[in-house]
Structures are given as C-alpha cells and as structure tokens.
Amino acid sequence: MTRVAIVGGGISGLTTAFYLEQERRRGVPISFTVFEAADRFGGVIRTERIDGCIVEAGPDSFLSTKPWARELCDDLRLSSQLIGSRDEDRKTYILINGRLEPIPLGMQMMVPTRVGSVLRSRLFSRQTKLAMAREYLWPPQPLGADDDESVASFVSRHFNSEVVDHLADPLLTGIYGADASALSVRATLPLMIDMEARHRSLVRGALAAKASNPASGAPQPLFTALRDGMQRMVESIIRHVPREALCSCRTIEGMNAQENGWQLRLAETTEDFEHVILAVPAHVSAKLIGDLPGSERPVELLSEIAHSSAVTVALAFDSSAIGLPPGFGFLVPRRESKRIIACTFVHNKFENRAPAGTALLRVFMGGSRDLEILDLTDEQITKIVRTELREILNIDATPQLVRVFKWHKAMPQYGVGHLLRIARLEMHMQRFPGLHLIGNAYHGIGIPDCVRAGRAAADAIMRRMRSQRALA
Numbered sequence: 233m234t235r236v237a238i239v240g241g242g243i244s245g246l247t248t249a250f251y252l253e254q255e256r257r258r259g260v261p262i263s264f265t266v267f268e269a270a271d272r273f274g275g276v277i278r279t280e281r282i283d284g285c286i287v288e289a290g291p292d293s294f295l296s297t298k299p300w301a302r303e304l305c306d307d308l309r310l311s312s313q314l315i316g317s318r319d320e321d322r323k324t325y326i327l328i329n330g331r332l333e334p335i336p337l338g339m340q341m342m343v344p345t346r347v348g349s350v351l352r353s354r355l356f357s358r359q360t361k362l363a364m365a366r367e368y369l370w371p372p373q374p375l376g377a378d379d380d381e382s383v384a385s386f387v388s389r390h391f392n393s394e395v396v397d398h399l400a401d402p403l404l405t406g407i408y409g410a411d412a413s414a415l416s417v418r419a420t421l422p423l424m425i426d427m428e429a430r431h432r433s434l435v436r437g438a439l440a441a442k443a444s445n446p447a448s449g450a451p452q453p454l455f456t457a458l459r460d461g462m463q464r465m466v467e468s469i470i471r472h473v474p475r476e477a478l479c480s481c482r483t484i485e486g487m488n489a490q491e492n493g494w495q496l497r498l499a500e501t502t503e504d505f506e507h508v509i510l511a512v513p514a515h516v517s518a519k520l521i522g523d524l525p526g527s528e529r530p531v532e533l534l535s536e537i538a539h540s541s542a543v544t545v546a547l548a549f550d551s552s553a554i555g556l557p558p559g560f561g562f563l564v565p566r567r568e569s570k571r572i573i574a575c576t577f578v579h580n581k582f583e584n585r586a587p588a589g590t591a592l593l594r595v596f597m598g599g600s601r602d603l604e605i606l607d608l609t610d611e612q613i614t615k616i617v618r619t620e621l622r623e624i625l626n627i628d629a630t631p632q633l634v635r636v637f638k639w640h641k642a643m644p645q646y647g648v649g650h651l652l653r654i655a656r657l658e659m660h661m662q663r664f665p666g667l668h669l670i671g672n673a674y675h676g677i678g679i680p681d682c683v684r685a686g687r688a689a690a691d692a693i694m695r696r697m698r699s700q701r702a703l704a
C-alpha cells in the first residue's frame with residue numbers, strides 16, 4: 233500500500249485527493265490523508281449564505297477559457313451547477329480623477345481593438361491614443377527569448393505610462409495584489425508575450441486573433457461560477473473522499489527524510505509516507521522542508537516568492553436606496569489615493585447572488601500597496617469602505633449586511649524572473665523523490681491553474697507507482 237500525505241486542504245490539495253480517490257476506487261493500492269491546519273477545508277474558497285445573499289469571501293468565479301476547473305466540476309457531476317457571468321451587462325469602470333470612466337469596448341486587457349470606442353473614451357489622453365496608433369504602425373522590438381521584464385515596463389514599451397497607470401496596474405493589482413512594476417510579464421501575461429513574438433505589435437496581434445475567431449453562436453462567458461457558490465466544489469470533493477482521509481485542525485510542523493519516504497511532524501506525533509504533497513503557500517513549504525538535508529537552495533528559492541494579503545468586504549444595500557451605474561464594477565488606480573482596489577457589483581455579474589431589490593457589492597483591499605490594512609479591526613475597515621463608497625458612488629445608505637474577510641499572505645507575487653526561479657526550484661526538487669510542490673505559487677494563481685497542478689500531482693504519483701511496479 234502506497235501512503236500519500238497531502239498537506240493543505242485548499243482547492244489544490246483537495247483536487248489531488250479527489251483524483252487519487254478515483255484511482256483507489258479502481259483498485260490501485262493507495263491510501264492518502266489530507267492534513268489541514270484550519271477547522272474547515274477549502275482554503276481561500278469560502279461561501280457564506282447570509283440573508284438570501286451568496287457571499288464569496290475569496291474567489292467568486294474562474295476564467296472560462298482555462299478548462300481544468302470546469303473539467304473537475306464535470307468529474308464531480310457539478311456541470312448543471314455551472315453558471316456564466318452575465319456578459320451582456322459587462323462594463324468595468326476605472327476611477328480617474330474621482331470619476332468612473334468605462335473601459336472602452338473591445339479592449340483586450342490593455343490592448344485596443346476598436347478604434348471608435350478608444351477615440352471616444354475619456355480614459356486615455358490624446359497622447360495615449362496616438363501612442364496606440366503608433367504601436368500598430370511602428371511596434372517596439374520584442375523581448376529577447378530568455379529575458380523577462382515587469383508588466384509596467386512591457387506596457388510602457390508598447391504604449392506609455394498612462395496605459396500602465398490607468399489600466400495595467402489596476403487590472404493586475406485586482407488579480408495579484410501586486411504592482412505592475414513588480415510583476416513578471418512572462419509569468420502573468422504569457423499570451424501578450426506570445427502575441428509580441430508573433431506580431432511585434434500587440435494591437436495587430438489582438439486584431440488578428442479577433443479576425444481568426446469571428447463570433448459564431450453564443451460566445452463563452454468570460455467567468456464561470458457555481459450556482460450555489462464556489463464552496464460547492466469543495467463540499468462536493470469532500471463528499472467523494474472517505475471521511476477518515478480528511479483531517480482538519482492538523483497543522484504539519486516539519487518534515488524528516490527517511491530511507492523510503494518522508495516523516496511528517498505534527499504537534500504530538502509523527503506519521504510516515506512514501507509521497508508528500510505540499511499544497512500550501514510557498515512560504516509555508518519553505519518552512520516545512522527547512523530541516524531536510526540539502527534543502528538550502530529550494531528554501532532560498534521558495535522564500536524569494538513574496539506573498540501579499542487581501543481583504544474582501546461584502547456589503548448589501550436596498551437597491552432603491554443607492555444609484556449604481558450598470559456593469560460589473562470598478563477598479564481604482566494607485567494615484568487616486570484610495571484604499572479600495574476594486575469593487576464588484578456582484579448582483580449584476582452573476583444571477584441569483586442577491587434577492588430582487590438587493591445590491592450586493594464586494595470590495596477588495598490590501599495587496600502590496602496597503603500592508604497595514606490587515607492590522608485594522610473589521611469596524612475600522614468598514615468605516616473606510618463606507619467613506620470611500622460615498623466619495624466614489626455617492627452611497628449614503630446604511631448597508632443591510634457587512635462582512636469583512638481577511639486573507640493573510642495568501643496571494644503569491646510572480647516577480648520578474650518568476651518562471652526561471654520556478655524552473656530552478658523544480659530542478660533542485662528532483663533530489664527529493666516523492667516530495668511534490670503544488671498550489672498557487674508556481675504555475676498560475678487562478679483556480680483552474682491550481683486544479684491542473686493538483687491533478688498533475690496525482691498523475692505523477694500514479695506514474696511513479698507504475699514504474700516502481702515495473703522494476704519490482
């Protein structure tokens with residue numbers, strides 16, 4: 233019997249557990265245990281149902297274009313639960329000099345594809361509109377194949393610093409909680425790098441992609457969610473896995489190497505396994521492998537992956553008491569000097585998130601630009617949010633519900649050189665057979681990427697078991 237330990241019961245670790253369970257049911261001689269430090273599973277995925285609202289404390293959806301989370305939902309028989317974002321209402325605003333300006337139609341991230349809507353937009357100055365035309369006609373030299381640079385530098389090279397400040401930085405801060413000047417363009421915008429390599433001009437590349445993909449039939453929604461909330465994925469995995477395999481309130485404190493595997497140290501005991509999957513943030517993995525002989529370089533590389541913290545605040549209002557613009561919400565550039573990074577109009581983005589007549593807002597704060605927010609009380613955070621919502625949206629009404637959620641060091645920052653760092657890390661980890669690193673710190677921060685990594689870890693264990701059987 234091969235024994236596997238999965239450390240961390242977020243979506244990454246739970247996905248591995250689910251796919252190992254499929255193998256166990258097929259008769260593969262394997263047992264596994266998920267060790268989760270908290271008193272609940274799901275990690276940052278957490279849904280609360282409050283006063284008829286579906287409140288997402290962490291992620292509210294996943295990108296539809298990345299198939300792995302949808303495939304997991306299919307395997308969990310949750311396909312009928314999947315709902316798409318209401319893209320017919322999709323409109324996102326950027327706060328510029330205190331006013332909400334819509335992102336022009338046809339923008340693909342920071343790349344324009346519709347001349348008319350960009351010309352009419354007040355989001356960009358005349359110089360920026362000229363810079364966009366110039367990029368089409370005289371694109372810059374592409375990035376060297378072995379080079380990396382920050383998103384800010386990449387976008388400035390193609391357009392200018394206004395596109396960084398008004399679009400790239402707010403968009404990326406909303407996803408990674410980090411500045412565009414710190415994030416690796418190769419790790420966070422691989423499609424743009426590909427476009428640059430093929431067309432030099434991002435505008436030409438985006439137009440070519442649009443032309444080769446003419447809208448036929450109903451387009452895929454940009455975001456996919458679960459009707460009852462994202463936690464449904466977690467609950468469903470838990471139902472598919474034997475109860476005795478799931479141990480909550482069990483913090484792993486360290487590891488020792490053994491002749492045929494690994495020993496995990498818990499508060500009052502130790503347990504032995506052939507495989508250990510570390511599905512925890514990189515800073516936790518660095519601590520856990522710190523006592524293993526020869527782990528100095530991997531620990532160093534893991535410690536180089538910085539993590540920022542996030543705060544989300546859910547607020548519900550009587551919709552007749554507030555006047556919201558149509559759309560999915562707004563982003564706030566750094567220079568507006570607000571603590572709100574982004575705000576989603578949840579009741580517009582997905583159906584059934586709030587009862588009729590209720591507006592449900594979800595505010596993001598924190599990230600690397602506001603490390604102090606986590607030290608504030610829920611009351612202090614609520615006060616700041618209400619003040620800023622009054623300034624931005626003119627909301628004076630008292631919310632019917634407010635919930636504050638804090639996520640401490642949960643968002644990895646893919647700094648410049650991230651891909652090379654991870655390649656080196658994986659090379660050094662080959663010295664530790666049976667020890668696997670998964671989670672959001674390496675090959676993608678979104679739920680689909682975490683699911684893909686979780687499934688790949690289960691596949692790797694199966695491959696190793698097969699090759700060991702073949703050698704025996």
Ligand SMILES: Cc1cc2nc3c(=O)[nH]c(=O)nc-3n(C[C@H](O)[C@H](O)[C@H](O)COP(=O)(O)OP(=O)(O)OC[C@H]3O[C@@H](n4cnc5c(N)ncnc54)[C@H](O)[C@@H]3O)c2cc1C
Pocket residue numbers: 239240241242243244245267268269270273274275276277289290291292293294295482483484485511512513516542543544639642643670671672677678679680682
């Ligand atoms: C506020 C927020 C909003 C997001 N929004 C989106 C979104 O809309 N769409 C999207 O695709 N992605 C989103 N993400 C990103 C995505 O949700 C996460 O990257 C993903 O869920 C991480 O899953 P994970 O299992 O790798 O890590 P986690 O969910 O962080 O799980 C790690 C688990 O390990 C446990 N643990 C830690 N140390 C130990 C230990 N020593 N022993 C045992 N257990 C331990 C923790 O308690 C935790 O449960 C968001 C993230 C945040 C924070």
